[in-house]
Amino acid sequence: MTDRERTFVMVKPDAFARGLVGTVISRLEDRGLKLVGMKVEVLDEETAHEHYAEHTDKPFFDDLVDFITSGPVVPMVWEGEDATRQVRQMIGATDPLEADAGTIRGDYALDLGRNVVHAADHEDEGANEREISIHFDDDDLVSYEGHDETWLYE
Template sequence: MSHHGERTFVMVKPDGVQRGLIGEILSRFEERGLKVVGGKFLQIDEELASEHYAEHEDKPFYDDLVSFITSGPVFAFVLQGADATRQVRSMVGETDPLEADPGTIRGDYGLDLGRNVVHASDHEDEGANEREIALFFDEEDLVDYERIDETWLYEEDH
């Protein structure tokens, strides 16, 4: 792994895919300087959905989460960069788009809690990243490389 940061899991949900927002969402992260190290377009089945949302199994909204995430294809990808998980979460915005600041992905594209366009690993959940990346990607699906702008993105050794 290159010395520039951690990896984090992001997914454009079925509503984001249907609205043609994959490129837009990916561009925001790329322009910020986060590096794409893996990506996959797929249809999530019930089994994968239940693993992905295992922590919410007892909650009343669990069935809705599963039926929504399996309702159409998603685009899952892995980003790498300094403090990537926290950076991505701040760019994605609050879970409820009505509370998300304009300029965040959810603040710009979402109006409904159940249709919030994108999922990102939680920086406050230790290990969420590794768990979610491993659910969708094998290690050989992820590519380690230097992006040509990295010397302009990061000061040396800090």
């Protein structure tokens, strides 16, 4: 097992419907991050409420739950040095209109409510562990040495 960080990422129903799952995975792999867990599922309301618990009192909460439960999602766990910060940088600002070109949201999303991908917040300590535990059991995640890791890290 490496000492590298694990982070949670979820391809949302809009990206799934548009056939962008492979694109998101490729972008993260191209960066050098390592996929250690993945599944396809349709979230039920209970799981959606648990996942977005920090937004319960916000006016957009019901719309958020309706959207995230509207179709298949792809929850994933990625591993790498400072993985959470790297992923957040790669996906771009939550509002796609503010996301830089070259980020996933900047390249593929047009609407705040349909912004392609969710990723754990690097500024919210414990977000990764909480979100990973909602979607994965420990035995759902794998540990392995990637063949390219000696070329990615000193």
